[in-house]
Structure formats: C-alpha cells, structure tokens
Amino acid sequence: MSFELLFDPLFRVPFATGLLLAGILPLIGMYLRLRNEWLAALAFAQMASAGALVAMVLDGPMLLGGVLAALLAALVKGLLARAGASAYALMMLLAWGGGVLLVANHPLAEQAGHALFDGQLYFTGEGHLLATALAALVVLPVLACLSRPLLLARFFPEFYRARGQSERPRLLLFDLLAGLVVALATVSLGVMAAFALVFVPPLLAWRFGRGWKSGLALTGLAGMGGYTLAFALSLGLDQPFGPVCALLLVMPIVMTGVKFDRM
C-alpha cells in the first residue's frame, strides 16, 4: 500500500480534474435519467474514447478528438430524437468496434486504449484540468437555466408548444452539454468510470431526494464523495481507477436496497 502517494503533488492535477467532473457528471445524469436517456451517456463515452484514439493515431490531441466525437454523437442524438435507445446502441457498437480494432492494430493506440477502457486517471494533465474548469464555468450556469425547460418537457410536454414555442433548441443544447462533459470525463477518467458517475449517483438521489434541488445536491455530493474514496483506494492499493470507482459507487446502491423497479 502507498497511501502517501495521495499527497504527492504529481497527483493533485488528476485529482482536481476528476473531482470537478465527479461533481458535474451526476448532475448531467439527473437530467438524462429524467428523460429516460441515461444510455446516451455510455454512447457518448464510447464515441469519445474512439474519437480520442483516432486523434492519437492521426497525431492530434486526444482531448480534442474525444470532445469532437462526443459532440457529433450528441448532435446526431438530438437530430434523431425519435430513434431513442436504438441510436445510442448503434453508436456504442460502432465506437466500441472501431476503438478495439484500432487498439489491436496500431501500436500507439494500445496504451492509450487501455487507459481509456480501464480508467487510468493518473495520465490526466493540466490541459484536461483547464478544459474541465472552462467547461464547468459554461456548463453549470447553462444547466441551471435549462433545468426548468427539461423538467417541463418531461411533465408538461405541451407547455412550450401551447405558447407557440419549441422546446427542441433547449433539448439539443442539453445534449451538447452532456456530450461535452462526458467526453472530458472519458478522456480523463476512462469510459466506465465516466458512465458510472453519470448513472449511479442519480439512483441515490431518485431514492432519497426530497425534492429536485435536494436531489441535485445529493447526487453531486455522492459523486464527489465516491470519486474521492475511489481515487484514494486505487492509488493506495495500486489498482486501476475505473473499476474501483464503479464498484465503490455501486456498493451503496446494493446496501441501501434501491428498488430495481425504480431504476
């Protein structure tokens, strides 16, 4: 065990980057869950990982490749709203197949591929932190503005149309925000850790939140708490971050007995 590594300056940037993302991802997850679109997060993550690998093979920045691929996926999702889960499944299969073939056939892609799929947070650099901080400055206030339209679209779908307005631009903007955040998380935390942080904390909020705002607070705290513990344990026990994070997040769901019919 090497828990003293937690205080090594080398790991401060990866920790801060992940902590920011661990606070934002569950908020995105709340609204994806609200719209029954949580599977989209996995599609965005797979697309981001494939985009990052393609960028690396082409000698470009992985961060940019991942973000562009996920934004493209978000745009496709927004424009093909009726396709729903089928579109996400097709995107996932496409991205996964392409990504694994790249890893198998390109020597440069192998190490990066493992980092993306296993979740090796410790390769995260200052560029990731800067991009995440800038994204947080944009995403959080815009998400606060989109909250009411997203809730209205679920519970009063005619609200805007009866007033001669369309809710589509707001929904598309949310898709793009979700794609951006999930892409940043994928290239920083790995595919499954990013998905776990989108998917699991909202389950706790759904079960224990007393209202929407308390649910948002609860999900953000659960994400950041689970992430911090996972970071410490994976570093201290020299284990890959992604699986440790996913297992730690899932544990309270099992222990608190969140009902499966409410998932």
Next chain:
Amino acid sequence: MAGELLLRVVGLRAGYAGPVAGPLDFELRRGEIIGLAGPNGAGKSTLLKALWGGVRVFGGEVYKASGLQISHQAQGFDDLRGVPLSGCDLLGLTGADPAGLPPWLAGRLHERLDRLSGGQLQFLRLWACLAAPADLVLLDEPTNNLDRAGVAHLADWLGRAHGGQGIVLVSHDHAFIDQVCTRVVEVGA
C-alpha cells in the same frame, strides 16, 4: 359587460392523418367557461388540442387575441414513481400560484409527488395548468381520477376565481359541465 374576446373558432375541422372532428364554431371571451359536450368519439379532445396547434387543422380558422397565453391540461400523466419531485417543484415549473389550493393538498406541497394519492396528484397537476399565468386554459377531462372532494373544490374555484381567464373544457361528466360552464357547445359525432 362582456369580457375581451380571446378566441374565435370558425368551421374548425381537425385530426391526424385525416380530419376526425368538427366542424366547430364558437367565440370565447375573458371570464367565460365553455364546455365542449358530445358523445364518445366525437373528437372533443382532438378539437381542444387543435386550439393550440397540438393536432393538424384541416379546415376552418382559429383566431386568437394578440399575445394570447395558453395553458393546456392533457389527459394522462407520466409515471412519477421514484422521481424526486415535490408539489412545490411541480407548481414552480408552470409558475402556478398555490393560493387557492384545498387545505388537504396545500399542507402536502413539500412532499414528494410519489407519496401523494392518485387523486391528490391529479388535482395538483390540474392546478399546475389552471393556476399558471395564462389567458386561455384548456382542460381535457379535468375530473378524471379526482375524488368527490377534488371535483367539489374544482367546481367551487371555477365558479368564483377564473375571472381573468377564459376556459374551454372537455368532460364526459355532464353534471360538472352544467355546474361550471357559462355556455355549452355541442360537438357532433
């Protein structure tokens, strides 16, 4: 004195792939409650949706007052099991004023919606549309799933507190229509 003209409907025929309802003709002024009555399958709900553009209009015209704000309460409701949303959250979405809610519901606004009974939830949802800032309120079967106390409170409120709005409602409950509507328009089969 008659209120401001909010809506003039002339020969309205509406439907989906083809026309299934109409023709419908009426005028609505602020302060009026018009009930659309007719047999099952006459297309009352379809015509109600046509008033805000929710279905395709195949003929006739709907003239609306300039800047008319419409609130529409549709039948049915999404499954709310597990969603962390309180009554306050729901009313806040549409901007509905909780003043005037029955006491058996006003005291439970901070509870999650999935802790309310079906009748309480339906009333709250109805209220979110009825008490939202709007000139024209369209109610589709508002008494569905309400218990007797809910229907009585709704009828009482409509009878005294809607002066600033015009209301068009569809209901299979003839007694309710007779009690609350200032005018009834028959929709043919």
